[in-house]
Amino acid sequence: MAIGRRPKRTLARLAVLVVASTVIFKFVLLPIRVVGYSMEPTFHNRAVNFINRLAYVRGLPRRGDVVGIRFSTSPGDTFHLLLLKRVVGLPGETISFSGGHVCVNGERQDEPYLKLPSDWNVPGKTLGPEEYYFVGDNRSMPPDQHEHGIAERARIVGRVLWKGND
Amino acid sequence: MKLIVRLILLAGLLALAVWSWGFFFPTPQKIIEKRLVKLARLASFSSKDGNIKRLADTERISLLLAQNIQVVVDIPGGKQTMFDNREELLQAALAARPAVKDLVVQFTDIGVVVNSDRKSAAALLTLKAKIGADADWLIEELRFTLKNTNDDWLITRVETVKPLR
Numbered sequence: 001m002a003i004g005r006r007p008k009r010t011l012a013r014l015a016v017l018v019v020a021s022t023v024i025f026k027f028v029l030l031p032i033r034v035v036g037y038s039m040e041p042t043f044h045n046r047a048v049n050f051i052n053r054l055a056y057v058r059g060l061p062r063r064g065d066v067v068g069i070r071f072s073t074s075p076g077d078t079f080h081l082l083l084l085k086r087v088v089g090l091p092g093e094t095i096s097f098s099g100g101h102v103c104v105n106g107e108r109q110d111e112p113y114l115k116l117p118s119d120w121n122v123p124g125k126t127l128g129p130e131e132y133y134f135v136g137d138n139r140s141m142p143p144d145q146h147e148h149g150i151a152e153r154a155r156i157v158g159r160v161l162w163k164g165n166d
Numbered sequence: 167m168k169l170i171v172r173l174i175l176l177a178g179l180l181a182l183a184v185w186s187w188g189f190f191f192p193t194p195q196k197i198i199e200k201r202l203v204k205l206a207r208l209a210s211f212s213s214k215d216g217n218i219k220r221l222a223d224t225e226r227i228s229l230l231l232a233q234n235i236q237v238v239v240d241i242p243g244g245k246q247t248m249f250d251n252r253e254e255l256l257q258a259a260l261a262a263r264p265a266v267k268d269l270v271v272q273f274t275d276i277g278v279v280v281n282s283d284r285k286s287a288a289a290l291l292t293l294k295a296k297i298g299a300d301a302d303w304l305i306e307e308l309r310f311t312l313k314n315t316n317d318d319w320l321i322t323r324v325e326t327v328k329p330l331r
Contacts, residue, residue: 035303071292071307071329072275080274081292081305083329134330147242149330 028053029161032068032082038136038146039084041115042066042164051082055159061087061132063104064113066164068157069134082157083147086113089133091153096124100139116140125150132156195278198287198312198319205230205321206271209259213267220263224256231255232313232320240326241306270296273308287312287319290327 004010025031030051034043043049043066051068061067068082088102088109089095096103100118101111118139127133127150135148188196208223208230215223237249249255272294280287289310294303311323 069329071305072277072290079292081294085330145242147330149328151330155329 030068030158032084032160034084038138039066039086039164040138042113042137043084043160047164049164050161051158052161053158056156061090061153061156061159063087063090063109066160067134068160069151069155070157079157083134084160085134085136085148087132088135089127089150091127091129091131093133094124094126095133097122097139097143102135113137114139130154194280194284194287194314194319198278198280198289199276201230201312201319201321202273202276202289202291202310206273209269209271211263211269220260224260227259228252228256230321232315232322235321236323236325238323238325240328241304266297268296268299270294285314287314 030053032049032051034045034047034049037045055065065087066084067087069085070079071081071083072079089104093104094106096106097120098108100114100120102109103124106124114137116138120139120143122143125133130153131150132153133148133150136146139146192200205227208227211220211223231252233252235249235252235255237255238246239248240246249258273291274294276289276291278287278289289312291308291310293306293308295306296303307327307329309323309325309327310321312319313322
C-alpha cells in the first residue's frame with residue numbers, strides 16, 4: 001500500500017477528508033437518487049441529485065421550489081427516504097386544482113414545468129400558518145394515486161440542488 | 167507520540183465501555199427498535215422458504231403482537247384495511263402468502279419515544295416493502311404503539327401515516 005513518505009501526514013489528510021465528507025454529505029448536501037415517476041419530466045426515475053439542507057436557513061420555501069420532504073417526523077436527524085415534490089402553496093393560501101393546474105386562492109397559476117396532460121379537479125384546502133402544499137410535476141395519473149397535499153414546514157429537509165428539466 | 171498513542175487507546179477503551187454498557191443494559195428505546203427490526207425480518211419471506219419456516223416465522227411474529235392489536239392500513243390508491251385482533255391479522259397474512267412469492271420488508275429511520283410512565287411507547291418509522299422480485303418499493307410512514315407487559319414490549323397498534331394530507 002502506498003501511503004507516501006510521510007505516513008502521519010497522509011493519515012491526517014485522510015482523517016480530514018473523511019470528516020469533511022461526512023459533514024458535507026450529511027448536513028449540507030444530501031445525495032439522493034430519484035425513484036418513481038411523480039416528478040416527470042423534470043426529474044426522471046433513477047436520476048441522481050443533492051438536497052441543499054442549508055437552503056432555508058435564512059429564508060423560507062418559495063412557490064416553485066422542488067424540495068425534499070422527510071417521511072417520518074421521528075426524533076433525530078436520520079432519514080434515508082424522502083419525498084421529492086414541488087411547493088405550490090404557501091402558508092395561509094387556499095390551494096385547489098382545476099384542469100390539472102394549481103389555483104391559489106382561486107387564481108390559476110402559470111406552471112411552465114407542467115408538460116404532461118392532466119384533468120385534476122380538486123376542491124380547495126386552506127393552509128395553516130406553518131403549512132405548505134406539495135405536489136409532483138406529473139399529474140397524468142388520477143389525483144388519488146399521486147402523493148400530494150399539506151405538510152408542515154418542519155418536514156422540509158431542503159431544496160434540490162440541480163433544477164432538472166424545468 | 168507516546169501521549170497520542172495513549173490518548174487513542176484511552177478513547178478506544180472508553181468507546182468499548184460505552185458500547186458494552188449499551189449492549190448489556192439496553193434502553194427501552196433500543197429494545198423496541200430491535201423488536202421492530204426483528205418484526206421486519208420475520209415478515210419478509212422468499213419463494214425458497216419452506217412451509218415450516220413460514221409457520222415458525224408467523225409464530226414468532228405473534229409473540230411480538232398484543233392479543234388485541236389494531237392495524238389500520240390506508241395507502242394511496244387503495245381502500246382502508248383494518249384488523250382488530252392478532253388472530254385475524256395472522257390469518258390474513260397466512261392466507262395472502264400463497265399469492266405472493268417474495269416479500270421484503272425493511273424499517274428505516276426508526277424513532278422511538280417512551281412515555282414518562284415507561285409502560286407505553288410510540289415508534290415512527292418508514293416502511294420499505296417489495297412485493298415480488300421485480301416490483302417497485304412500496305414506501306409508507308408507519309406509527310407503532312407499544313405497551314410494556316411483564317417487561318415485554320408488545321405492539322398494540324399499527325397505522326399508516328400520510329406525510330402529505
